[in-house]
Amino acid sequence: MRRVAVTGIGVICALGRNAEEFWENLILGRSGVRDIQSLDTSKLRFHRGAEVLDLDPAEHFDGTQQFCLDRFSQFAVIAAREAIGKAGVTITPGLASRIGVVTGSSVGGQSSQDAEFRGLYLHGTNRVHPLTIPRVMMNAGASQICMDLGITGPAMTVSTACSSSNHAIGQAFWMVRSKQVDMAIAGGSEAPFSLGLLKAWEAMRVISQEKCRPFSKDRSGLILGEGGAMLVLEPREQALARGTTIYAEITGFGASADAHHITQPTASGPAQAMHAALADAGISCDAIGYVNAHGTGTISNDMVESRAIQQVFPASSDRVLVSSTKSMHGHTLGAAGAIEAVATILALRNGIVPPTINFTEPDPECDINLVANECQAAVMEYGLSNSFAFGGLNAVLAFRREG
Amino acid sequence: MDTTFDELGIDSLDRINILFELENEFDIGIPDERARSINSVNGIVVQLADYLQQEQDGRV
Numbered sequence: 001m002r003r004v005a006v007t008g009i010g011v012i013c014a015l016g017r018n019a020e021e022f023w024e025n026l027i028l029g030r031s032g033v034r035d036i037q038s039l040d041t042s043k044l045r046f047h048r049g050a051e052v053l054d055l056d057p058a059e060h061f062d063g064t065q066q067f068c069l070d071r072f073s074q075f076a077v078i079a080a081r082e083a084i085g086k087a088g089v090t091i092t093p094g095l096a097s098r099i100g101v102v103t104g105s106s107v108g109g110q111s112s113q114d115a116e117f118r119g120l121y122l123h124g125t126n127r128v129h130p131l132t133i134p135r136v137m138m139n140a141g142a143s144q145i146c147m148d149l150g151i152t153g154p155a156m157t158v159s160t161a162c163s164s165s166n167h168a169i170g171q172a173f174w175m176v177r178s179k180q181v182d183m184a185i186a187g188g189s190e191a192p193f194s195l196g197l198l199k200a201w202e203a204m205r206v207i208s209q210e211k212c213r214p215f216s217k218d219r220s221g222l223i224l225g226e227g228g229a230m231l232v233l234e235p236r237e238q239a240l241a242r243g244t245t246i247y248a249e250i251t252g253f254g255a256s257a258d259a260h261h262i263t264q265p266t267a268s269g270p271a272q273a274m275h276a277a278l279a280d281a282g283i284s285c286d287a288i289g290y291v292n293a294h295g296t297g298t299i300s301n302d303m304v305e306s307r308a309i310q311q312v313f314p315a316s317s318d319r320v321l322v323s324s325t326k327s328m329h330g331h332t333l334g335a336a337g338a339i340e341a342v343a344t345i346l347a348l349r350n351g352i353v354p355p356t357i358n359f360t361e362p363d364p365e366c367d368i369n370l371v372a373n374e375c376q377a378a379v380m381e382y383g384l385s386n387s388f389a390f391g392g393l394n395a396v397l398a399f400r401r402e403g
Numbered sequence: 404m405d406t407t408f409d410e411l412g413i414d415s416l417d418r419i420n421i422l423f424e425l426e427n428e429f430d431i432g433i434p435d436e437r438a439r440s441i442n443s444v445n446g447i448v449v450q451l452a453d454y455l456q457q458e459q460d461g462r463v
Contacts, residue, residue: 045434205419205435221435263416300415 003236004176005246005402008089009342010082010187012075013227014050015329018082022339023346025328026354027375032329033211033223038111038193046207050225050330051193068131069144070109071191075228075335076141077148080185084149087232088244089183091150100181101142101155102172103230104164104188106334107197109136114194141189141228153181159334162294163255164188166337166387166395169231170253173397176233183238187338189228198224204263206298212331214295214324214356215302215370217363222296225330229338231345248345249400251382252281258392265300265388267307273394274312277384281398285313288320288398289380290353292344294388295324296331305386306366321378323371327357337387341397344385348401351379404445411444418442425451431458 009019014032016022025032035041036049052075057066060078069077080101084091091099112135119125134140139157146155154175158168165188172186192198201207201224208221231250239246254276258269278285294305302324313320325343332339347353352375359372385397408418422438425431425447431454433441441450 045432203419203423205422205438207435209435261414261416264414 001177002179004173004233004250005236005239006231006248006250006345006399007234007239007244007246008083008087008232009247009345010079010086011227011229011339011342012052012078013229013329013332013339014052014225019086019342019346022342026325026343027352029355029357029374030328031357032225036193039195043195044198045202046209048208048210048223049193050223052227068134070112070135070140072105072109072189072228073140073144075189075191075226076103076230077144079187079189079228079230080145080149083185083230083232086245089232095183096150097152098182099151099153100172100175100184101145101151101153102158102168102184102186103142103145104158104168104334104337105138105141105190106159106161106164107190107192108138109140110192110194110197112136114196145185151185160393160395161389161391162331162333162336163387163389163393163395164334164337165229166385166397167255169337169341169397170255170395172233173250173253176235183232183234185230185232187228187230188335190333190335191226192224192333193226208297211358212297212327213358213360214293214297214327215306215363215366215368216359217361219297219299219302221298222326222331225332227329227332227339228335229342231338231341246402248348248402250397251283251400252277252398253396254278254280255393255395258394260392263390265304265392267304267311269392270305270308270386270388270394271311273396274308274384274386277396277398281382283382283398286316287382288313288384289378290344290347290383291320291322292340292347292383292385293322293324294386295326295356297324297326301388303365305388306368309368318369320369321353321371321376322368323353323356325354337385337395337397340385340387344383344399348380348383348399351377353378404448405443407443429455
C-alpha cells in the first residue's frame with residue numbers, strides 16, 4: 001500500500017480566509033464568534049455564531065457560478081482552489097481522470113432551501129427557483145469543485161452529520177492508498193445559518209448563549225459555525241518526486257458506529273474509532289502527541305469524549321495533549337473534521353498545539369491533559385483528529401509530522 | 404411526583420420532547436436555564452406553575 005501525503009491545504013472560516021490567517025488566529029487564541037449577522041435572531045434564544053463575515057461572492061465567482069452556488073458550495077470551491085494552488089498541481093487531461101473528490105456536508109444548501117420555501121409557504125409565490133435542487137443537493141460542493149478545476153475522476157459526497165468531512169477525508173485517503181486514484185481533494189463545507197435550521201438546533205437545547213467552553217466545568221453548549229476546508233492527498237513518493245511541500249502524512253483512518261442512541265454518545269464507540277485509526281496507521285497510542293478533540297462544549301460530549309480518551313490512552317492520558325479548536329471557529333458540522341484536520345496538520349508541522357479558549361474551571365468528569373487558553377509548544381510525531389456525530393457515527397484521522 | 408426522569412427511563416431525547424410538548428401546549432418558551440432544572444414530574448409542575456404565574460404577572 002502507498003504512503004499518502006497531504007500536499008495542499010485550504011480553509012475558509014470565521015478565523016480566516018486562508019490557511020495562513022486561520023493558523024495565525026488559531027495559535028493566538030482569537031475567537032471567531034460574534035453576534036449572528038446573516039439573519040434576524042430576534043426569534044431565537046441564542047444570538048452568537050462563528051460566521052464568515054464580508055464574503056463577496058463576486059470576488060471569487062463569475063455570474064453563472066454566483067447564480068448556481070449556495071454558500072456551502074462557495075466555501076467548498078474556495079477551499080479547494082487554495083488547496084490545489086498550494087499543492088502546485090497543473091491538472092492536465094491525463095491527470096484529471098485520476099483525481100478523486102470526496103466532500104462532506106451535513107445539511108447541504110440550507111439557506112437556499114429556506115429562502116425558496118419561505119416564498120412558497122409564506123408569500124404564496126407558488127413556485128420555487130429552478131436551480132433550488134442543484135443548489136441544495138448535498139453533492140453540490142463536490143460537483144462544483146470538479147467543474148471549477150476540471151476534475152473528472154471519481155467524485156462523491158459523504159453525509160454523516162458532524163463526522164461528514166472526517167469520513168470524506170478517510171475515504172479519499174483509502175482511495176489514494178489503494179491506487180484507485182493518484183490524487184484526491186477531500187474535506188467538507190457547511191453553511192448552516194438559516195432560521196429553520198437554527199430553530200431546530202435551539203430545540204435540541206445544546207447551543208450556548210454566550211461562549212463555547214469545551215471541557216470547562218461551566219460549559220454551556222456549542223456555538224455553530226460555518227466554512228469549509230479541503231486537503232490535497234497524493235502518494236508520498238509522487239509528492240517527493242515532484243519536490244512539492246508535504247504538510248503532513250495521513251497515516252490512519254478509523255470509524256465506528258455506537259449502535260446505541262440517536263443523540264446520546266457513548267465512550268466505547270469513539271474509543272473504538274480511535275483504536276481503529278491507530279491500528280490503520282500501525283502505531284500504538286504512545287506515538288500520539290496531540291488529539292484535536294471533537295470537543296463541542298456540550299455537557300455530554302466532553303464528558304464522554306474524555307472517558308474515551310482515557311480508555312484509548314490508559315497509561316498516557318495525563319500526557320497526551322488535547323485541545324478543542326471549536327472554541328474559536330465554532331462547530332461547523334459537516335466541515336468540522338476538515339477544518340480541524342488542517343489545525344492538526346499545522347500543529348504537527350509547526351510544533352505548536354492550538355489552545356482551547358474560554359476555559360475557566362477544570363471538570364473532574366473531563367480528566368484529560370487539556371491545552372487551555374494559550375497555545376503550547378510541543379514536539380509531536382503523530383496527532384489524532386476526532387469527529388463524532390449525532391446518530392453515533394464516529395470518524396478519527398491520524399496524521400504524522402513530515403520530516 | 405419526585406421520581407426523576409432517570410428513574411422513569413426518560414432519557415435526554417425524551418426530555419427535550421416533553422419540553423417541546425409543554426411549550427406547544429401552553430404556548431410558552433422555556434429557556435435552557437429553566438429547562439435544566441426540569442428533571443422530574445414535580446420539576447415540571449413547579450417550574451410550569453412558576454412560569455405561568457410570572458407570565459400572568461407580566462414578568463416574562
